Amino acid sequence: MSDLETQLATLKAEATKAIATSDTLERLEELRVSYLGKKGQLSQILGGMGKLDPAERPRIGAVANEVKTTIETELAQKRQALQQAQIQAQLEAETLDVTMPGVYRPQGVMHPLNSTIDRLIDIFVGLGYTVADGPEIETDYYNFEALNTPADHPARDMQDTFYLPDGNLLRTQTSSVQIHYMEENDPPIRIVAPGRCYRRDTVDATHSAVFHQIELLAVDEGLTFTDLKGTVKEFVRQMFGDVPIRFRASYFPFTEPSAEVDVMWKGRWLEIMGCGMVDPNVFKAVGYDPEVYTGFALGLGVERFAMVLHQIDDIRRCYSSDLRFLKQFA
Structure with missing residues (x-):
């Protein structure tokens, strides 16, 4: 070898x-x-x-x-x-041992206020509106003055709120979102503004110092109260069905003319929202020409809708985080 x-x-x-x-x-x-x-x-x-x-x-x-x-x-x-x-x-x-007992994690459910907000927004989005939001801490200008409510206006007494040391305040309505949006956008405008609001109020079964609002705003050339009524009626139809509806003359600083809207619900009239044509002074505050543009707005309280739809007897249940109450909405 x-x-x-x-x-x-x-x-x-x-x-x-x-x-x-x-x-x-x-x-x-x-x-x-x-x-x-x-x-x-x-x-x-x-x-x-x-x-x-x-x-x-x-x-x-x-x-x-x-x-x-x-x-x-x-x-x-x-x-x-x-x-x-x-x-x-x-x-x-x-490898998982499928013979071992699993760890049970109960499935969460949506809070009745959140589900109500989603339901309301879905209707308005379906009507062509865009969701807009804004800060919960506002200046006096955006919360009151730009909405035709100067410092000496008596309507402020009904919306007395929580003021901060720097002079700002917790917003009393989501109407302030409309001012921000109009300052940054030109007509035509169609927005829906949901959010949390604050007012110094005595807490009881139907009132809370913290609550939720949804407000609607439409601005364009040639909008009339008829357009507002048509929007409200279609919203009521989708939310409550074919129920009787009425408009009652009312007053709001930022709309003229203004009205309250009631629906016949379980044999009695139920107030569901306020609405009206946007006051020309509001348009002037954001630089719109009121001789060219008109608009309408409406506002409603989410808690009232949630309490009616779910037959909740006390508004405080919505904030108590009581699982016995919340599990009913699974």
């Missing part, structure tokens, strides 16, 4: 043993490069074939091919075994 044959036999034995004892795919790749790479041990051994007698070269070449094939086969088999072991280990680590 020639020296090359001896080296090839030794290489085959060492490679077979090393491959068999390798325990990672990374180590297996290192062995492949070491034995079969361009600068590997097999290439180094075959580099000496040039010194052989031409008659011996075919035989040594056949032995070298057999060694190479053996090493490649061993590598492939070991790679497959390691990959299968890796997959099995991963399966065992990630």
